[in-house]
Amino acid sequence: xxxxxxxxxxxxxxxxxxxxxxxxxxxxxxxxxxxxxxxxxxxxxxxxxxxxxxxxxxxxxxxxxxxxxxxxxxxxxxxxxxxxxxxxxxxxxxxxxxxxxxxxxxxxxxxxxxxxxxxxxxxxxxxxxxxxxxxxxxxxxxxxxxxxxxxxxxxxxxxxxxxxxxxxxxxxxxxxxxxxxxxxxxxxxxxxxxxxxxxxxxxxxxxxxxxxxxxxxxxxxxxxxxxxxxxxxxxxxxxxxxxxxxxxxxxxxxx
Numbered sequence: 162x163x164x165x166x167x168x169x170x171x172x173x174x175x176x177x178x179x180x181x182x183x184x185x186x187x188x189x190x191x192x193x194x195x196x197x198x199x200x201x202x203x204x205x206x207x208x209x210x211x212x213x214x215x216x217x218x219x220x221x222x223x224x225x226x227x228x229x230x231x232x233x234x235x236x237x238x239x240x241x242x243x244x245x246x247x248x249x250x251x252x253x254x255x256x257x258x259x260x261x262x263x264x265x266x267x268x269x270x271x272x273x274x275x276x277x278x279x280x281x282x283x284x285x286x287x288x289x290x291x292x293x294x295x296x297x298x299x300x301x302x303x304x305x306x307x308x309x310x311x312x313x314x315x316x317x318x319x320x321x322x323x324x325x326x327x328x329x330x331x332x333x334x335x336x337x338x339x340x341x342x343x344x345x346x347x348x349x350x351x352x353x354x355x356x357x358x359x360x361x362x363x364x365x366x367x368x369x370x371x372x373x374x375x376x377x378x379x380x381x382x383x384x385x386x387x388x389x390x391x392x393x394x395x396x397x398x399x400x401x402x403x404x405x406x407x408x409x410x411x412x413x414x415x416x
Contacts, residue, residue, distance in 0.1 A: 186211065265409075266404065
């Protein structure tokens with residue numbers, strides 16, 4: 162009887178891993194004070210949206226490339242993914258030592274965007290991601306808490322050479338979303354517009370708008386250093402680029 166009880170206790174976690182990629186959390190949106198300054202404004206307005214509860218895993222992305230073979234690493238066009246794309250897998254459609262429950266990494270923006278489109282979604286915007294990531298386990302906006310900021314910075318300070326944990330192990334934040342911090346960096350749809358300069362003489366430069374869109378051009382919340390690090394990392398990438406600690410999750414509009 163005890164053995165049966167233990168098996169029943171373990172069952173929900175297994176189901177969550179298998180179905181987590183299709184689990185979506187609804188966020189209400191509204192006015193949100195960004196750490197970034199958008200053309201002399203820091204308050205952005207977000208429509209309600211849904212976000213996947215946790216990052217996309219190797220197992221889920223494997224199912225995607227099996228059904229969309231043009232995204233296999235041996236078939237994908239070089240303009241859509243660099244040579245390191247899915248290089249941690251044993252083969253084009255075999256995981257090997259890459260565990261199914263780990264977040265998928267070494268995936269380009271183009272591939273991540275295609276995956277989300279196949280799920281009826283899209284990559285989240287930076288503002289949507291920042292809004293969801295501002296919460297801790299009990300508060301929808303914990304950014305003013307120095308202890309919470311230090312906890313996030315502690316993750317950024319750790320070497321990224323260790324094997325990634327399984328996705329979905331962290332406690333959900335106040336929105337019900339997991340792994341926003343402490344697991345992998347994540348692509349956003351508008352990553353290429355996140356150009357940040359600390360030099361006010363550079364603000365309003367027409368060339369920046371010409372090449373980088375109407376992106377974030379300054380950051381006033383200097384205490385939120387973790388956000389600055391993430392923005393700097395994303396803005397340094399190209400859409401076909403990949404890294405060993407960069408994954409993604411999908412968003413979608415509320416119908």
